[in-house]
Amino acid sequence: xxxxITMLELVAILFGSTAGVGVLAAPRLAVEAxxxxxxxxxxxxxxxxxxxxxxxxxxxxRFPDESIVTYAARIIGKWPGRLMSLFMIVYFAVLTAxxxxxxxxxxxxxxxxxxxxxxxxxxxxxxxxxxxxxSLKTFSYIHLFYFPMIAAPxxxxxxxxxxxANLLYLQPLGGTKPWTSMGNGSLVIAALLQGGFVLTLAxxxxxxxxxxxxxxxxxxxxxxxxxLFTVVAALAVFGPEEIQLIYWPTxxxxxxxxxxxxxxxxxxxIFISVWVIAVFTSMYSTYYLTVESLRQLTGLADSRMWAFxxxxxxxxxxxxxxxxxxxxxxxxxxxxxxxxxxxGYPFVLWIVAMVRGVRGPEMTP
Numbered sequence: 376x377x378x379x380i381t382m383l384e385l386v387a388i389l390f391g392s393t394a395g396v397g398v399l400a401a402p403r404l405a406v407e408a409x410x411x412x413x414x415x416x417x418x419x420x421x422x423x424x425x426x427x428x429x430x431x432x433x434x435x436x437r438f439p440d441e442s443i444v445t446y447a448a449r450i451i452g453k454w455p456g457r458l459m460s461l462f463m464i465v466y467f468a469v470l471t472a473x474x475x476x477x478x479x480x481x482x483x484x485x486x487x488x489x490x491x492x493x494x495x496x497x498x499x500x501x502x503x504x505x506x507x508x509x510s511l512k513t514f515s516y517i518h519l520f521y522f523p524m525i526a527a528p529x530x531x532x533x534x535x536x537x538x539x540a541n542l543l544y545l546q547p548l549g550g551t552k553p554w555t556s557m558g559n560g561s562l563v564i565a566a567l568l569q570g571g572f573v574l575t576l577a578x579x580x581x582x583x584x585x586x587x588x589x590x591x592x593x594x595x596x597x598x599x600x601x602x603l604f605t606v607v608a609a610l611a612v613f614g615p616e617e618i619q620l621i622y623w624p625t626x627x628x629x630x631x632x633x634x635x636x637x638x639x640x641x642x643x644x645i646f647i648s649v650w651v652i653a654v655f656t657s658m659y660s661t662y663y664l665t666v667e668s669l670r671q672l673t674g675l676a677d678s679r680m681w682a683f684x685x686x687x688x689x690x691x692x693x694x695x696x697x698x699x700x701x702x703x704x705x706x707x708x709x710x711x712x713x714x715x716x717x718x719g720y721p722f723v724l725w726i727v728a729m730v731r732g733v734r735g736p737e738m739t740p
Contacts, residue, residue: 382586384515387522389594395657396474397567399623402609408560412550417606420564421599427718434725435578438735443575444671471661472692503662504686508679528649533604536632540611566710572717573660
């Protein structure tokens, strides 16, 4: 594989893969689990993802020229490795489908009330399917291009919204809900950041693998900061009771935010535009991870033949939830289950590889 990805591109990939569709509902999910400790719940979730990503990075550096699909077979055996890779492929296909359905529902509710949800969902799935036919090099360029378009506006809106904040809504900092509820909420927040697992495909294409850990920490810390700041801002503006009645608090937060001098009365139109880009980049990563991993599993030379057949399956899965309440219930359950694959599985591989002394044929500097 050509080593063409720079450190900055890897940062952009990780940021774009994680700061996606979940940003809208994250404040509600965190506050439901922790009350006024919603920011603490989010912080724990982000730290969990950073630790998991560090393990994935160390594992990738142990096999710098291979992805998880290929080195898993060397660590735990051919058929167990292939079976776990198949589970991973199915999981990220389902994750892409649920993200597409959530996007479709938000788009119809916020901007396109006369458009059927299945149409908006289909459009986004087709868009990422077309984009996924590109190479890893193009994949990294696309993420780098959209990186500033996503990061800057979201940070600006979160900062400007704080002028409407009531700091009493953030107290007590430790919350009043049981630790079991807060722990469960942290897992939900961590599940929203699982798109960063695309790191397993990016490391073999990294120009200087020694920079992988630094890029991983920076990229996921930036994405985690977006989630943390939006939770803090939404909680400080709406309060712990009202925020639980709003499906997409971050969208409502944008509606209440004004630019200094009242240049724009509402920023929600700008925010929706930025959010659509963020959804595209995060879905692009999970879908690309799906088709590229399937290519490696089947031994094909090109993943393009899988792009549209998998898209049909993803669309079918996306339309299964009957309503938005059931959709978020499924997202929560599937997301927490997926942590077994994105956190537990790499950790087990790393431990087994260390114990057995298995590593790649060469360590590229």
